[in-house]
Amino acid sequence: MPKQHRAQLTRRAILTAAATEFDLVGYEAAALNAILRRSGTTKGAFYFHFSSKEAVAEALVADYAAGLAELRREWLERDRDPLSTAVGLTVEVARRLKQNVVLRAGLLLACRRVGAVTDGWDGLIDRLLHESAEADQLQPGADPAAVARVAYAALVGTHTVDPDFADLPERVAEAWRVLLAGVAREGELRL
Amino acid sequence: MPKQHRAQLTRRAILTAAATEFDLVGYEAAALNAILRRSGTTKGAFYFHFSSKEAVAEALVADYAAGLAELRREWLERDRDPLSTAVGLTVEVARRLKQNVVLRAGLLLACRRVGAVTDGWDGLIDRLLHESAEADQLQPGADPAAVARVAYAALVGTHTVDPDFADLPERVAEAWRVLLAGVAREGELRL
Known part of the structure; x- marks a missing residue:
């Protein structure tokens, strides 16, 4: 070798x-x-x-950030509609977190650092929901910024209240289903 | 004196x-x-x-738990409909957390303790949403357990992502508004 x-x-x-x-x-x-x-x-x-246990933690956080950045890039390059991208990407992140202890450790270690918790996810979800509104995927009158804030809070809350991640993919899908029930145009939510 | x-x-x-x-x-x-x-x-x-700084922290957590328990009792005794109780109580908690540094410190200290984060709020929200369904306040087909889980995650996430609590009451009201848009029967959500 x-x-x-x-x-x-x-x-x-x-x-x-x-x-x-x-x-x-x-x-x-x-x-x-x-x-x-x-x-x-x-x-x-x-x-x-x-050099130390701390250095291992740093590497786990860096690998986690790089892994999620790669996944985001993949999903955005697929060029699916923005609402399916928001839902599909976050459900896939949840699935990977459940399956992969290395990724999970990276997330938990990243969350311990002040200010590191967002990693730009709030901005991405906000952008995808504004694009959903422009693509006419949301009901008239739905406020994409408000929906994005609530979705982001629900996603953060979901892995705060379920620290073993066992049901995380189901919980993330459920959050979108409930959130978008009165927000997405009929037929735009496939979950 | x-x-x-x-x-x-x-x-x-x-x-x-x-x-x-x-x-x-x-x-x-x-x-x-x-x-x-x-x-x-x-x-x-x-x-x-x-006896120590730790003892002060213990007292802050105890006062916080007692204060919220009292508020919950008051709201439940008012005997308003269950959906308004869930929304009104959580928005009032947010308002008090914003205004009251002692309560806020109690919450943040309580969240540092493993397992202490729920304080029974997940169970209370679940109960109120099941009662809302029984009182015909939810749309047919809405799953009260799912709505309760997502609401609880969104509430927890809301003060995780907004650690200065400045907008907390508006964010909590917004979370209910978005969440219940496709869940509450028309006219049942007054926010």
């Missing part, structure tokens, strides 16, 4: 082990030794990649 | 000073000396009432 590839596998194993430990016992309580044991790597290998 | 009344004023002054300090610099960073200075009390008077 080429050296660089092996190094990447080790880095990935450390991130997954750390995310799993954070998930189980929380960031503060997670011990470096437990992360090493779980990842099957040596202290030397660990310190080749990371 | 009777001794007991004076002691109560001192206790209240300490709680208000501590809440203001927590509001300005956060709980962790708030120094006991700054709280004393702001409250105009002596160290002796402080320790007569509280």
Whole structure:
């Protein structure tokens, strides 16, 4: 196996082990030794990649931000109608968060940092709802800015009140369904 | 002034000073000396009432929980229809949180404790929405449990994304307006 590839596998194993430990016992309580044991790597290998537990947390946040940015780009490039993009993208984020402990750890660690919680999602949802209104997907009289604010609050609230993420995709879909019942034009909401 | 009344004023002054300090610099960073200075009390008077900064935080959480429980009781005793009760009570809580730094500090401190965040609000909103359905205030086909879950998530999210609480009453009213647009029977939503 080429050296660089092996190094990447080790880095990935450390991130997954750390995310799993954070998930189980929380960031503060997670011990470096437990992360090493779980990842099957040596202290030397660990310190080749990371200077500390904090550095692992930084990497998880960066990977999470990059992963979601990539997903956003993919969805926006698909060029589906704006309302389906808003709903589909956020439900897919929820599904990935449920399935992927590394992504989940990144989100939870990002939320601990003041001001980092939005990551531009409020702006994106606002833009997509304004575009939905322009594309005539909303009922006349619906206020896209208000709907965007409430949708964003509901999405943030959904993973605050369901910290184990087990039902997150269903809850996010449900939030859109309830929110858009009186907002989307008939036939524009496919959920 | 009777001794007991004076002691109560001192206790209240300490709680208000501590809440203001927590509001300005956060709980962790708030120094006991700054709280004393702001409250105009002596160290002796402080320790007569509280053993530590942590004890002040405990008292703020307890006062917050008692204050909201009282407000809930008042609203439920008014015996208004369940949908107006859900909306009116939560908007009034938002208004009080905006106006009252002591209450606000109690909420933020309560949210720091795992499991303490709900305080039974999810159950109360669920009950009021089921009662709204029984009272024929919701459109046929509306799922009261789903609406309650989304409403609760939106309310929690609303003060997560607006940590200074300045617009909280307007945001809570807006959340209900958007949420209930396709859920409440015509004329049942007065906002």
